[in-house]
Amino acid sequence: MALRRRRNRSPAPPPSCPLLACTSLIGGAWAPNVIWYLSGGPRRFTELKADIPPITPRVLSKRLRELEKAGVIDRRVLPTSPPSVDYELTALGRELLPAIQAIVDVGTRLTATGASPMASQKR
Amino acid sequence: MALRRRRNRSPAPPPSCPLLACTSLIGGAWAPNVIWYLSGGPRRFTELKADIPPITPRVLSKRLRELEKAGVIDRRVLPTSPPSVDYELTALGRELLPAIQAIVDVGTRLTATGASPMASQKR
DNA sequence: TCCTCCGGTATCCGATCGGATACCGCAAAG
DNA sequence: CTTTGCGGTATCCGATCGGATACCGGAGGA
Numbered sequence: 001m002a003l004r005r006r007r008n009r010s011p012a013p014p015p016s017c018p019l020l021a022c023t024s025l026i027g028g029a030w031a032p033n034v035i036w037y038l039s040g041g042p043r044r045f046t047e048l049k050a051d052i053p054p055i056t057p058r059v060l061s062k063r064l065r066e067l068e069k070a071g072v073i074d075r076r077v078l079p080t081s082p083p084s085v086d087y088e089l090t091a092l093g094r095e096l097l098p099a100i101q102a103i104v105d106v107g108t109r110l111t112a113t114g115a116s117p118m119a120s121q122k123r
Numbered sequence: 124m125a126l127r128r129r130r131n132r133s134p135a136p137p138p139s140c141p142l143l144a145c146t147s148l149i150g151g152a153w154a155p156n157v158i159w160y161l162s163g164g165p166r167r168f169t170e171l172k173a174d175i176p177p178i179t180p181r182v183l184s185k186r187l188r189e190l191e192k193a194g195v196i197d198r199r200v201l202p203t204s205p206p207s208v209d210y211e212l213t214a215l216g217r218e219l220l221p222a223i224q225a226i227v228d229v230g231t232r233l234t235a236t237g238a239s240p241m242a243s244q245k246r
Numbered sequence: 247t248c249c250t251c252c253g254g255t256a257t258c259c260g261a262t263c264g265g266a267t268a269c270c271g272c273a274a275a276g
Numbered sequence: 277c278t279t280t281g282c283g284g285t286a287t288c289c290g291a292t293c294g295g296a297t298a299c300c301g302g303a304g305g306a
Contacts (some may be wrong), residue, residue: 018230019155019223025233027150029264032142045283056265061284070233080126082273082282095229100142102225106218107141110148110193126274126282128271133265152294177296205252205303 030055031063042088061107148193153178154186165211
């Protein structure tokens with residue numbers, strides 16, 4: 001049997017860029033956790049640090065700056081003494097939640113099949 | 124004005140593991156492209172390589188093995204001469220498409236705000 | 247006989263990522 | 277005056293990731 005040549009066309013190119021924009025955001029370590037905890041209302045740096053004990057301040061700071069630059073969260077300095085800083089999901093940020101939920105849904109099926117070497121508490 | 128102490132509780136911990144399972148899959152370089160092109164039907168290694176010119180065989184091979192191990196695609200060796208290899212989305216793999224679409228939707232809004240430094244064709 | 251195609255693998259390499267640790271200035275509290 | 281908490285930053289480090297390049301055996305075709 002000879003190797004027949006394929007003539008069928010592939011679908012149009014995927015909209016790769018928006019996907020990259022989103023995955024590079026929520027793909028960073030702890031980013032989904034940060035978003036998740038902010039979904040409960042405004043939260044301060046130290047509070048987030050306490051919410052997610054294993055995260056280092058360096059990484060938390062980096063994540064927050066990334067998310068802020070993407071317009072997903074707001075950083076507000078409050079006129080307290082000493083000044084405190086609130087982080088809060090923007091309207092755009094709240095739109096991320098359904099997407100995250102969709103990912104979680106599939107992720108659940110992925111792990112349910114036992115096909116992936118998950119269950120390790122790494123990361 | 125003093126720095127008031129927060130007493131409100133944070134929401135329950137996020138289901139981090141399924142999310143990690145999914146993002147570690149679709150977060151890899153070119154992974155969404157591979158899935159996208161496979162959504163058009165079975166495809167061979169060289170065809171995928173041609174579909175996504177910038178991908179190197181090394182990375183394509185790695186992605187395909189990852190996706191196969193996760194149960195997202197099937198690898199089938201056909202009894203042609205020479206033997207050819209078909210990759211195909213499984214039912215589980217097709218369930219990824221809505222999630223990817225959800226990500227693309229948010230990603231579009233992210234880029235639309237102009238907040239992110241996208242538009243660079245990197246990756 | 248030599249060439250090409252298929253489906254990859256082997257090696258090297260630089261960039262980035264995230265963890266660990268230490269440290270900072272400021273202000274209030276004790 | 278010393279300590280504590282806040283909101284980070286600085287430095288170092290190992291691991292991983294992905295790109296570049298080269299190469300492979302087997303089968304058909306010219």
